[in-house]
Amino acid sequence: MDLFDPYYLQQLAIGLSLGMTYALMAIGFTLIFGVLNVVNFAHGEIYTLGAFAGLVLITAAAPPIAAVVFAALAIGAFAGFSLERLAFKPFRRFTDEASLKSRAMRESTLLSSLAVSIVVREALEIVFGSQMRSVPFEYLINTPVRVGPVILVTGDFIILGVAAAMLIGLQYLLTRTRIGLSIRAVSNNPLGAKYVGIDTDRTIIMTFVVGSMMGAAAGILVGLYYGAIFPAMGFVPGIKAFVAMVMGGLSSIPGAVICALILGISESMATTFVSSGWSDMVAYGFLILTLIFFPNGLFGAGRERV
Amino acid sequence: MTLRLAALTATAVVGLSVSAHAADVKIGYQLPLTGDTAQYGQDFRKAAEIALDEFKAADKPFKVEIVFEDSRSDAKEGVNIARKFVDDKAIVGVLGDFTSGVSMAAAQVYKEAGLAQLSQTASHPDYTKISKYQFRNIATQAQEGPYNAKWMASKGFKNVAVIAEQTDWGQSVVAGYTEAVKAGGGQVAFSEFFNRGLKDYRSLISKIERAKPDAIYTGFFYEDGAQFLKQLQQLGVKTPVYSTSAAYSPKLLELSGDAADGLHLTSNFLPTNPDPAVQKFVAEWKKRSNGAEPGQFPAQAYDAVRIMLAAVEKAQPNPTRESVRDALAQTKDFPGITGKTTFDADREANKELTKVEVKGGQFAPVKE
Numbered sequence: 078m079d080l081f082d083p084y085y086l087q088q089l090a091i092g093l094s095l096g097m098t099y100a101l102m103a104i105g106f107t108l109i110f111g112v113l114n115v116v117n118f119a120h121g122e123i124y125t126l127g128a129f130a131g132l133v134l135i136t137a138a139a140p141p142i143a144a145v146v147f148a149a150l151a152i153g154a155f156a157g158f159s160l161e162r163l164a165f166k167p168f169r170r171f172t173d174e175a176s177l178k179s180r181a182m183r184e185s186t187l188l189s190s191l192a193v194s195i196v197v198r199e200a201l202e203i204v205f206g207s208q209m210r211s212v213p214f215e216y217l218i219n220t221p222v223r224v225g226p227v228i229l230v231t232g233d234f235i236i237l238g239v240a241a242a243m244l245i246g247l248q249y250l251l252t253r254t255r256i257g258l259s260i261r262a263v264s265n266n267p268l269g270a271k272y273v274g275i276d277t278d279r280t281i282i283m284t285f286v287v288g289s290m291m292g293a294a295a296g297i298l299v300g301l302y303y304g305a306i307f308p309a310m311g312f313v314p315g316i317k318a319f320v321a322m323v324m325g326g327l328s329s330i331p332g333a334v335i336c337a338l339i340l341g342i343s344e345s346m347a348t349t350f351v352s353s354g355w356s357d358m359v360a361y362g363f364l365i366l367t368l369i370f371f372p373n374g375l376f377g378a379g380r381e382r383v
Numbered sequence: 384m385t386l387r388l389a390a391l392t393a394t395a396v397v398g399l400s401v402s403a404h405a406a407d408v409k410i411g412y413q414l415p416l417t418g419d420t421a422q423y424g425q426d427f428r429k430a431a432e433i434a435l436d437e438f439k440a441a442d443k444p445f446k447v448e449i450v451f452e453d454s455r456s457d458a459k460e461g462v463n464i465a466r467k468f469v470d471d472k473a474i475v476g477v478l479g480d481f482t483s484g485v486s487m488a489a490a491q492v493y494k495e496a497g498l499a500q501l502s503q504t505a506s507h508p509d510y511t512k513i514s515k516y517q518f519r520n521i522a523t524q525a526q527e528g529p530y531n532a533k534w535m536a537s538k539g540f541k542n543v544a545v546i547a548e549q550t551d552w553g554q555s556v557v558a559g560y561t562e563a564v565k566a567g568g569g570q571v572a573f574s575e576f577f578n579r580g581l582k583d584y585r586s587l588i589s590k591i592e593r594a595k596p597d598a599i600y601t602g603f604f605y606e607d608g609a610q611f612l613k614q615l616q617q618l619g620v621k622t623p624v625y626s627t628s629a630a631y632s633p634k635l636l637e638l639s640g641d642a643a644d645g646l647h648l649t650s651n652f653l654p655t656n657p658d659p660a661v662q663k664f665v666a667e668w669k670k671r672s673n674g675a676e677p678g679q680f681p682a683q684a685y686d687a688v689r690i691m692l693a694a695v696e697k698a699q700p701n702p703t704r705e706s707v708r709d710a711l712a713q714t715k716d717f718p719g720i721t722g723k724t725t726f727d728a729d730r731e732a733n734k735e736l737t738k739v740e741v742k743g744g745q746f747a748p749v750k751e
Binding site: 084095202207211214230307313345356 | 418419578582618
C-alpha cells in the first residue's frame with residue numbers, strides 16, 4: 078500500500094476541503110462560546126439565514142458574487158444582533174452578583190437559543206418550503222481544478238482564503254483593537270470587566286454581530302459550494318463545528334480550526350476503510366475520546382480564553 | 384339512569400340508520416409535513432388535495448374528508464398518529480406514511496386494529512407482509528432490482544458498484560439488485576451505504592472508482608442524487624450511473640443541471656405522457672406549484688388517494704374498516720396516471736416500469 082498513491086492524495090485533498098467548510102462554521106461558533114461560555118444553538122440557523130439571504134439576492138438582482146457575500150454578512154450582523162436581544166439579553170436582566178455568577182441563568186440560554194433556532198428553521202420552511210433550492214449555475218464555485226494528480230474545485234481555494242482571512246482578521250480584532258480587548262476581558266471575567274467600566278452588554282452584542290457575520294458568510298459560501306440551499310442545512314455543520322470546538326478546547330479559535338481540519342481529513346480517510354455510512358461516527362468518536370482523555374481539549378489547557 | 388341510557392341508545396340507533404345511506408367518512412393521511420423529508424409530505428398533501436377536490440366536484444352522495452397528520456418521518460410519531468387514527472371511528476382507511484421505516488412501524492398498529500393502510504411510497508419488501516391490511520402503490524425493489532439488473536446486463540455491464548442510502552429502503556435496493564445479478568451469474572464489485580443527506584460524496588466516489596466498476600447502480604432520492612452526480616462530474620468520472628424510480632423528480636434535473644445527463648433510471652410516471660388524465664393532473668399541479676412539474680411520487684400519491692376513494696365509494700352505503708379493506712383488495716385495473724393498478728394476492732401493485740434516460744436536461748423514455 079503506497080501512501081503516495083494518488084488515491085490517498087485525493088482523499089487527503091477532499092478531507093482538507095471538507096475540514097475547511099467545518100472550520101468556516103467553527104470560527105464564529107467558538108468566538109461566541111468563548112465570551113459567554115454557553116453554546117449558541119442558533120448558530121446553525123444563522124448559517125442557513127446567510128445562505129438564504131444570498132440566494133434571495135441572487136434570484137432578485139443577479140449581482141456579482143462579492144455583493145452576495147456582503148448581503149449575507151449584513152443579514153448575519155442583523156440576525157446576530159436580534160438573536161442576542163431575543164435569546165440572551167433577557168437572561169442578563171438581573172445585575173446582582175449572584176445572578177451574574179449563576180450557571181443556571183447562563184445555561185438557560187441553551188434552551189432559549191435552541192427555541193430561536195427551531196422558530197427560524199420552521200419559519201424558513203413556511204416561507205421557502207423545505208425543498209432543496211438550487212443556485213443558478215453561474216454562481217456555483219465548484220468548477221474543477223486539477224492540481225497534479227488531485228482534482229479540487231474553485232470553491233476549495235475560495236473557502237481556504239476566506240477562512241484564513243477570517244482567522245487572521247479575528248486575531249487582529251481580538252489582539253489589536255479596543256473592542257477586541259474588551260471582548261477578551263469579558264470572556265476572561267465578565268464581572269471583573271464590568272467593575273473596571275467595560276460596557277459588557279455592548280461587548281456581548283458586538284461578539285454576536287461579529288460571530289454571526291462569520292456564520293452567515295460560511296452559510297452562503299458552503300451553499301454556493303454545494304449548490305443546494307435548504308432550511309435544515311445548518312444542522313450537520315453545526316454538529317461538526319461543535320465537535321471541532323470541544324476538541325480544540327472550547328474557547329481556542331485556532332484550536333477549533335485545526336480540529337475542524339483533523340475532523341475533515343479523518344472522515345474522508347475513514348471512508349477508505351469503513352463504509353461511508355459510518356463516517357459520522359468519526360466525529361462522535363473524536364468527541365468522546367476528547368472528553369475522556371483531554372477534558373480541556375487538545376489545545377485548551379493553559380491558554381488565554383478566545 | 385336506565386331511562387337516560389335507553390334514550391341515548393335510541394338516539395344512537397336513529398343516528399346510525401340516518402347515516403345508513405351514503406355515510407360520510409374520513410380517511411387518515413400520515414405523512415411528513417415538517418422536518419428533513421417535509422418536501423415529500425408537502426407534495427403528497429398537494430396531490431391528495433387535487434384528488435379530493437376532483438372527487439368533491441363529482442358530486443357524490445356522500446362526503447369524504449382527509450385528515451392529515453404530520454409524522455416528521457419519525458417512527459415513534461408515526462405510531463402515535465396510527466393510534467390516533469385507530470381511535471377515530473369515522474376513519475375507515477389510512478394513507479401513508481412516506482418512508483418504509485415509518486410505514487412499517489405504524490403498520491403494526493393498523494394490523495391490530497384492522498384498518499387498511501395504503502402507502503404511496505413504502506417500497507420495502509417486508510411492508511406488505513405485515514398483515515392483510517397493508518397495501519402499496521409503488522414498485523418494490525424486489526421488482527425494480529431484477530428489472531434494472533436485466534437492463535444493465537443487456538448493456539454488457541458485468542462488474543457493477545452498488546451504493547444506497549443507509550435506510551430500510553436503501554438496503555432493499557442493494558438486496559433486490561444484488562440477488563438478481565447473482566442469479567444471472569454476474570457479480571457486484573462493490574456495495575456500500577451512505578447516510579441520507581450526506582453533502583460530500585467525493586470520498587465515496589474516489590473509493591468506488593478504485594474498484595473500477597463498469598457501471599454504478601444507485602439507491603438515492605433526488606437531493607442525494609443531485610449532489611452525487613454533480614460531484615461525479617467534478618471529479619471527472621465517466622462511469623455510467625443507473626438508478627431507481629425514487630430518483631425520478633424534476634428537482635433532480637434542476638439541482639444537478641447537466642451533471643444529470645446520461646443518468647439511466649426507471650419510472651412509472653412521465654409528465655409528458657399525452658394521456659388526458661395525466662395532462663389534467665399535470666396542469667392542476669402546475670397551477671398549484673408556480674408552474675413546477677410533478678415528479679413520480681406525487682403522481683403515486685394522487686393515484687393512491689383515488690384508489691382509496693374508489694374503495695370507500697365501493698363500500699357504500701355503509702362503509703366499515705373491513706369492507707373498505709375488502710374493496711381495496713378487489714381493486715382491479717384502476718386507471719391511474721401511474722398506469723393501471725391491480726392489487727395481487729399479496730396486496731402489491733405491480734407497476735409497469737418505463738426506462739428513462741436524462742438527455743439534454745430532460746427525462747426521455749428510451750427503449751433500451
